[in-house]
Amino acid sequence: MAIFLRLAAGLFLMSQIGASSGQDQARIARGKYLMEGVVACGNCHVARAENGAPVFSRGLSGGMVFDHPPFKAYAANITPDPETGIGKWTDAQLGKAIREGIRPDGTIIGPPMPIEFYRRMSDADLAAIIAYLRVQPPVKNTVRKSEYNIPLPPGYGPAVKGVSAPSPKETITYGRYLADIGHCMECHTPRDEKGELVLTRLGAGGQVFKGPWGESVARNLTPHESGLKNWSKEEIAQAIRGTGKNGMHYKPPMAFDWYKNISGADMNALVAYLGSLKPQPFGGKE
Numbered sequence: 001m002a003i004f005l006r007l008a009a010g011l012f013l014m015s016q017i018g019a020s021s022g023q024d025q026a027r028i029a030r031g032k033y034l035m036e037g038v039v040a041c042g043n044c045h046v047a048r049a050e051n052g053a054p055v056f057s058r059g060l061s062g063g064m065v066f067d068h069p070p071f072k073a074y075a076a077n078i079t080p081d082p083e084t085g086i087g088k089w090t091d092a093q094l095g096k097a098i099r100e101g102i103r104p105d106g107t108i109i110g111p112p113m114p115i116e117f118y119r120r121m122s123d124a125d126l127a128a129i130i131a132y133l134r135v136q137p138p139v140k141n142t143v144r145k146s147e148y149n150i151p152l153p154p155g156y157g158p159a160v161k162g163v164s165a166p167s168p169k170e171t172i173t174y175g176r177y178l179a180d181i182g183h184c185m186e187c188h189t190p191r192d193e194k195g196e197l198v199l200t201r202l203g204a205g206g207q208v209f210k211g212p213w214g215e216s217v218a219r220n221l222t223p224h225e226s227g228l229k230n231w232s233k234e235e236i237a238q239a240i241r242g243t244g245k246n247g248m249h250y251k252p253p254m255a256f257d258w259y260k261n262i263s264g265a266d267m268n269a270l271v272a273y274l275g276s277l278k279p280q281p282f283g284g285k286e
Helices: 002-035 091-100 123-134 171-181 184-188 233-240 264-276
Strands: 065-068 071-074 208-211 214-217
Touching (some): 091 123, 171 184, 171 264, 233 264
Antiparallel strands (some): 065 071, 208 214
């Protein structure tokens, strides 16, 4: 009887380990889909060549420069390297940095990290992204400290917890969730003279981005005549993946190398959400 009980206990433990391993793999797979798709962290945290093209061989080792009048920021190394990356951070510390903008030492992460939108990320998707980051190859790369000519906030709000994603069956609501964690409106909403988003003009575009590619202007994503009113759903989806109506390939910094991996169902939800936005005239200079 004792032998039977020990055998049964062993089999139960093995089944639990197998189930746990399966859950871990599913979480990593979800993290991979998010990171290499709509969340597109690599669009900032992958190093860039002189022409602006991503250098994928260097992983998520950071270094991309964002040089704007209010700040000069450098994307962090988010590989598991213990000295120059996130290797010594706990999962809780990493989650707090991503969703609340607070590093383990208590300092605030400034722009262009889209904390306002990442605060809406579900607990499950946050855990999936952390699981994915943990299995990336560590890359030793010391990144310079960002410089800010504007005061950073003491925080971005209360601690975030207990967030659930809406059901994909709620197409527009889920599309908004994807747009939030994909921080679409971080670039496609005008900013005021202080550099803050003008949320009453959500999606109106107009921000200017300069880089090795030259200059690109964020498009109006609302269903206005100056935006996407006369675009088909298929044309909008194609544009999100990097190709315009006339077959022209769009310039960076939009994350086309990542958005091309968004699933058909998620893309449909995104497009449906954009169609639900309040029509707004273009937010930049004509």
